[in-house]
Structure formats: structure tokens, C-alpha cells
Amino acid sequence: MYSQIIDTIKQFDTIIIHRHVRPDPDAYGSQIGLKYMISHNYPNKRVLAAGGHDYTMDFLDFPDAVEDTDFEGALVIVTDTANTDRIDDQRYDTGAKLIKIDHHPNDDNYGDICQVDVTASSSSEMIYELFTYGQIEENWTLTAASARLLYAGIIGDTGRFLFPSTTQKTFDVAGELIKYDFDRNELHNGMYEMDRKLLHLQGYMYQNFEMNEDGAAFVKITRDILAEFDVTPTDTSLLVGTLGNVKGIKAWVILIEEESEIRVRLRSKGPVINNLAKEFGGGGHPMASGAVAYSWEEADRVIERLEEICASV
Incomplete structure (x- = not known):
């Protein structure tokens, strides 16, 4: 299925990525981490992150302003969102094709391509798995910006690796991500410091x-x-x-x-x-x-x- 997702990404010039309302680190991590991943490996493509911004995610990143016309002929990818009612920006269904990438129970099986893995600790872990396929099939590389976001999504959804969803694979992925050049202490402070x-x-x-x-x-x-x-x-x-x-x-x-x-x-x-x-x-x-x-x-x-x-x- 990941190979099919990569083939589909290659077919579109405009890609719009959505996530759920009331976002958490995995929502931003999987959405914007994927955005940077695609933009880096296909610099001629236009890749946008849709949805309203939540100020609690200021330390991570910011979504883009997306116009109605951007959806014309676009590929839409929704990450970390189990059901359509919770998708932030309900224009998600106005593109040319829809992909779902998620780790929640698949109660709402939407999308032309639906990649769901309930054994994954997070959708960010799944996006890293997509990267490994792209690395093998298309010589993809990963930027530090993507790695930082995916790492944030993983530690957010695993409660700093304390939740039962944490597996050996989760630790392996995190071990790969921390090889990239980003400040983990600064990231952790942004996630867990409180007023x-x-x-x-x-x-x-x-x-x-x-x-x-x-x-x-x-x-x-x-x-x-x-x-x-x-x-x-x-x-x-x-x-x-x-x-x-x-x-x-x-x-x-x-x-x-x-x-x-x-x-x-x-x-x-x-x-x-x-x-x-x-x-x-x-x-x-x-x-x-x-x-x-x-x-x-x-x-x-x-x-x-x-x-x-x-x-x-």
C-alpha cells in the first residue's frame, strides 16, 4: 500500500494534507512532517498543510493558507484522523483523489486509498515507514525538519514511550530520527513546559x-x-x-x-x-x-x- 501511495504522490502537481481538529503533536507531526518530506523529494510539487492553527502547537510549526482553487485537480492526504467528521477543513473531499493514513481503528473507511495500521504507535511512525519505502524505491531523503516533526508526533502519542502502544519498532524509528540535526531538549521543553x-x-x-x-x-x-x-x-x-x-x-x-x-x-x-x-x-x-x-x-x-x-x- 505504501508503494501505491508513493506512485500516487508522483502523479500530482498539487498535494494538500489535512489532519484532525483540536490537533496534538502527532496530528501536526504526521501532517507537516509529510509535507516537508514530499516537498524535499519533489521540489517542483506544491504541497500545502490545511486546517486552522492551534496556538498550543506554535513550538512545532504552522499550517498554510489554502484557497478553494488549490483543491482543483489536487491529491488530498488526510493523516491521523479516524473519521471524516473530525477532519480539519471539510474541503478535503473536493480534490481529485483522497488518501487516508491513520493508526486509529478504521471505523470510517474513507478515501480512494486507505492505509490504516492500528499496531503503529502513531501516524508519525507510519509516515516514517512511508519514507523507508520511498528511500528504497525513489531514493528519498529526509530533512531534519521532517525528522523533528515525526519524532514529536511519536513521543506525543506514546507519552514519551510510556504507553502500551510503544513497540520495538517505535524505538527503532525514534532511534533513526534522533540521528538528524534538531534540538531535542528545545522540542521537549516546547511539548511539556507549562505556565x-x-x-x-x-x-x-x-x-x-x-x-x-x-x-x-x-x-x-x-x-x-x-x-x-x-x-x-x-x-x-x-x-x-x-x-x-x-x-x-x-x-x-x-x-x-x-x-x-x-x-x-x-x-x-x-x-x-x-x-x-x-x-x-x-x-x-x-x-x-x-x-x-x-x-x-x-x-x-x-x-x-x-x-x-x-x-x-
């Missing part, structure tokens, strides 16, 4: 989370609490793993009240929770998923279902 106000909110979470005897835990972050700590809902993405440090915890949900909905962020150290996310219109990985609730009553049902899941394992 004091976020650390204060983290302290609030530790003081106010609730956990039952089965290891199911939750914490509610209302709009009033966000205002008290001067933190936005987007900022809280850096705190999703916070409760994972609690001894005895099996799975947890962080509920963040936004203007018209409640963001549901689910994480687990064992029980599978992506089916729970699907029950509430979301999805994701077995151990890391998300959904949306539209009232605190619905959010409480998420907590009840999480408690049931933890009690059953």
Missing part, C-alpha cells in the same frame, strides 16, 4: 478528583473553574494524563465545560475505553479516547459507564 496557571489548575485537579474502589476516577472542570485559573479549554489538553500518576487508578475521565458542550477526555491504564467514547459520539484509541456531552447529566452518565467498565475488569 504557572496550568500547574495551579493541575493542583486543583489532584485535590478535587474522585476515585471509587474499582479505580474509576473523574474530575469536573467547569467554566467558572477555567475562569478562576485563567485557563482555556484548549490549554487543558496538556493536563489529560495528570491523573495517571495516581496509585490504584484504572481509568479516568476529565470533563471540561466549554461554551455549548462538555469535552470528555478519557484515558486508561488497562480497561478498553474507546467503545465508551463511541457511545457518546466520540472515539479514539483503546486507552485514549474522547467524546462530547451536552449536559452535566449526560456527563454523569459517562462517569457511570466508566465505573461499570472498571468494575468488570
